[in-house]
Amino acid sequence: MVDVDVLVAGAGPVGLTAASELRRRGVSCRVVDRLPARLPYARAVGVQPRTLEIWDRMGMIREALETAVPLKGQLLYVNGEEGPRIDLELPPEVPYGFAALPQYETERLLEDLLRRWGGHVERDTELVSFEQDSEEVRIVLSLPAGGTEELTARYLVGCDGAHSVVRKGLGLSFEGAALPDEYMLGDVEVDWDLPAGYGIRASRVVDGHTDDLLVCIPLPGDRRYRMSMATPPELSRAGREDADGVAHGLSGEHGPVPGIEHIQAVLDRLSPRPTTASSLRWSSVFRISHRIVGRYGRGRVFVAGDAAHIHPPTGAQGMNTGVQDAFNLAWKLAAAARGRAGAGLLESYDAERRPVGEEVVARTLRHARSGIQADPDDPGTMMLREAQLLVGYRGSAVVGPDGSACDGPAPGDRAPDCGGLRYALGTFPVRLFTLLREREHTLLLYADHEDQAASFDDVAAAAARAAHGMLNACAVLAPKLRASVVRLPAVHDSLDEFRRMYGARGGEAVLVRPDGHLGLRATPAGGTELPAHLEMLFGP
Secondary structure (H helix, E strand, O other): OOOEEEEEEOOOHHHHHHHHHHHHOOOOEEEEOOOOOOOOOOOOOEEOHHHHHHHHHHOOHHHHHHHOEEOOEEEEEEOOEEOOOEEOOOOOOOOOOOEEOOHHHHHHHHHHHHHHOOOOEEOOOEEEEEEEOOOOEEEEEEOOOOOEEEEEEEEEEEOOOOOOHHHHHHOOOEEEEEEEEEEEEEEEEOOOOOOOOEEEEEEEEEOOEEEEEEEEEEOOOOOEEEEEEEOOHHHOOOOOOOOOOOOOEEOOOOOOOOOHHHHHHHHHHHOOOOOOOEOOOOEEEEEEEEEEEOOOEEOOEEEOHHHOEEOOOOOOOHHHHHHHHHHHHHHHHHHHHOOOOOOOOOHHHHHHHHHHHHHHHHHHHHHHHHOHHHOOOOHHHHHHHHOOOOOOOOOOOOOOOOOOOOOOOOOOOEOOOOOOEEOOOOOOOEOHHHHHOOOOEEEEEEEOOHHHHOOHHHHHHHHHHHOOOOEEEEEEEOOOOOHHHOOOOEEEEOOOHHHHHHOOOOOEEEEEOOOOEEEEEEOOOOOOHHHHHHHHHHOO
């Protein structure tokens, strides 16, 4: 008899995402963190549009939008001369833009969400060791008052950062190296008149090489920024490696920390406007490595976030990638904890997410060395990639075939949003993402003729049985059809957006996974593809 279904080690954004999603699905879950309280540092600041979509699915988008500030673009200065402005613009169908939110606020929102589902963080509690067999994971925790606790769990998820105890306990490789760059970070206010909502990148270039750099990211508050800049020699930690050889992250309490005078000195050299820094909230020295784990789990134990991949902070990819790791893993782990995971479902976590981690590490390293301007993609594609809207799992063993006849997104692709959907009782349109919010697999059955919808009720009922209840179904009807042609919940595609965005065909079934990616497209909906796919996911 296990004590808990899942133990999550680490209560940063990645661990809190995993724990919240597990608790929301009724899976017993404990989340522990070695720190006595949240750190007051604006470490990860940039929030990508894809992460906001995930928070929409999780049910915390309103709180995020009310707390974050828009990140409109970046102002570039080289040797004191203003360069071309970068505006962070996305296609109009993308529901959210780029945002800035300090990590301590992200963690506060996610902790509030976890409490909504009956969970909480066990602070000052650290994973010491574990061992596993085919049935369970046996875990030892150190407790706040001293002593230890032994417990058993069905699964263990390591979201415990670059120096992960879980990764080391699994004996996983962590290939890569440290970069020579060190940056000092500071959270300060300034009195310049630069436009709000824009990041600032000011550099001094000599003989084609950058030898001085200032990067400022706006934070909530009046002219408050998280600033990063080269570390002066008196604050350098070069040569002082961590015990495990992974030189990455904040210097913490070890060694001197930057003062307001260090930040002011860089502003005096590089600020595009004369300005005075004040109200220093915190500062630290940050070291950078690039590494990726050999695999994202083994047996009943998994790693996510910085425990699996670390890289330069260029483009604010790290935390956002980790949140997607946790979101991908949580629904699969919940199915497994219920005894409803088909063969290969848990293995698909590594198969789907490790290629993403490899791409992010390689891209951020390339951008750190050559600049984002050297990216070979066209600006529109580059913007979508930085927004993490192009992450996909085509070819995954747990999604359907690409379907060459399909005009819209294929299985494995991100499910795009669309508007103009109307319930029969509604006097206003709703978005597709509203229908998907806080749901499991969602089966969308599209009809543009009444005879196509005749079988939808039976298809939806059979699909729900095949998914052991872990599925919602909704008919999407062309504007001319009567809602009474089906008994299951239905919306009208009043603006024809669903048909256009998805290239939907009459009588088609579109299966959206809990993580917002397409799992299957099947025509006709009542054929054998859908039940076979669901049996593969959830077992017979």
